[in-house]
Amino acid sequence: MTCGDSDAPDVPRRIVHIDMDAFFASVEQRDNPDLRGKPVAVGGSRERGVVAAASYEARRFGVRSAMPSVTARRKCPELIFVPPRFDAYRAISREIRAIFAEYTPLIEPLSLDEAYLDVTENLQGIASATEVAQRIREEIRARTGLTASAGVSYNKFLAKLASDRNKPDGLFVITPRMGPAFVETLPVGRFHGIGPATAAKMNRLGIETGLDLRARTLPFLREHFGKAGGFYYWIARGIDRRPVQPDRIRKSIGSEDTFDTDLFAPGEAREALQPLIGKVWRHCEANGIRGRTVTLKVKYADFQQITRSHTLPAAYDSQGAVEAAVDALLAPLFPTPKGIRLLGVTLSSLAGERTGKGEPDPTPRQLVLPI
Structure with a gap:
């Protein structure tokens, strides 16, 4: 069921969104006392490396995840790069999910590092979702030594917004009475589900805030944003009927970008694809996923x-193998008589611990790229 189902009945829910604070970087600081209080970036320090996660000390300098390492070092010369340890992150994530499971299935x-929980009828019989969220945060700190922020609300969209309100180590609640007013004051670029390209398009249409978005009709939003227009129409009113979906099966992992200037040269296209491939592969590494289709x-x-x-x-067993596959798919498209305004990369035919129920699937390793 989606936000666009205007005739669907409203189901009162208590939703908690838990988001670990600077998860990868916080794990590294926890395990290495020499890193505590210092600007830390998890990721590659080489010229073409990318920041996978940044500590809050690094974020004060403007260092962010998905930022090229050279840019991060320029912003923060004292930045300490640490190679990622995804096995450690996955193990801690399983501990945290075990805590969640004590409260709700x-x-x-x-x-x-983040999840939605429906605690409307929780296993502890606690009437207050806020109390559930606080207990979960306390359990996470006690068992892992890490902090988590939580958002509590009556739907997923608002719970996600709320968890970002008092980071790090915070808790924020958006009640049904607060919801519509809370949404109307936010810039649309802050909405979960509205990316930079869509936010820029909205701005060009005169839509800057949630209040501006709410003023547009459903036909107008569908005309300009297709099926997503229905989603935008309802979240501008603080309405999101999507249920929490346990054990959902992910069919693909993708990333795409729309460019301010059209691309014509193959070198420009390859350069633009690098961060997209890196983002997809980091997600695969972090979640123990591999895929067969690029x-x-x-x-x-x-x-x-x-x-x-x-x-x-x-x-595919490495980022380099995915890069080679993408390059082989890209090459026949040049020379191109018209500019390229958007590029995207998707990995599908997935297997691994996030693709379904149970233990991680034993995914075969790809040793040679037969293209």
């Missing part, structure tokens, strides 16, 4: 869209 993980998405300046895919008998 309705857990929807979004990544290793898809390249291209949207041209005239909005014509094409995709090119390649599937292997066994899963």
Whole structure:
């Protein structure tokens, strides 16, 4: 059920969104006392490396996840780079999810460090969702030595917004009475589900805040944003009917970007694809996922869209293998008579611990790229 189901009945829910604070970096600082209180970046320090996570000390300098390492070092010369330890992060994530399971079976993980919980009818019989969230935060601190922020509300959209309100180590509640007013004051770029390109498009249409978004009609939003227009219409009113979906099966992992200036040269396209591939692969590494199908998405300046895919008998085993596959899919598209306004990369035919129930799937390793 989606926000666009205007005739669907409202179901009173108590939703908690738990978000670990600077998870990867906090684990490294916990395990290495020499890193505490210092600006830390988890990721590669090499020229083409990317920051996977940044401590709050590093964030004060403007260092953010997905930022090129060279940019991060320029912003913070004292930045300490630490290689990621995904096995450690996954182990701690399992501890945290075990805590969640003591309160509710309705857990929807979004990544290793965040999840939605439906605690409307929780296993402890606690009437207050705020109290549930506080107990979970206390248990996480006691068992792992790490801090988590929590958002509590009557739907997923608002719970997600709330968890970001008092970070780090905070708790914020958005009640049904507060919801619509809370949404109307926020810039649309702060809405979960509205990315930078969509926020820029909204700004060009005169939509700057939630109040501006609420003033637009449903037909207007559908005309300009397609099916997503219904979602935007309802969240501008503080309405989100999506249920928490435990054990949801992820079918693909993708990342895409729309460019301010159209791309014409293959070198420009390859450079633009690097951070997208890196983002997809970091998600795979962090969640123990591998995939057999790589898809390249291209949207041209005239909005014509094409995709090119390649599937292997066994899963890609490295970021370099994915890069090679994408490059092989990209090369035949040049020279191009028209500019490229958007590129995207998706990995599908997934297997691993986040793709379904039970233990991680034994994914075959891809040793040679037969393209």
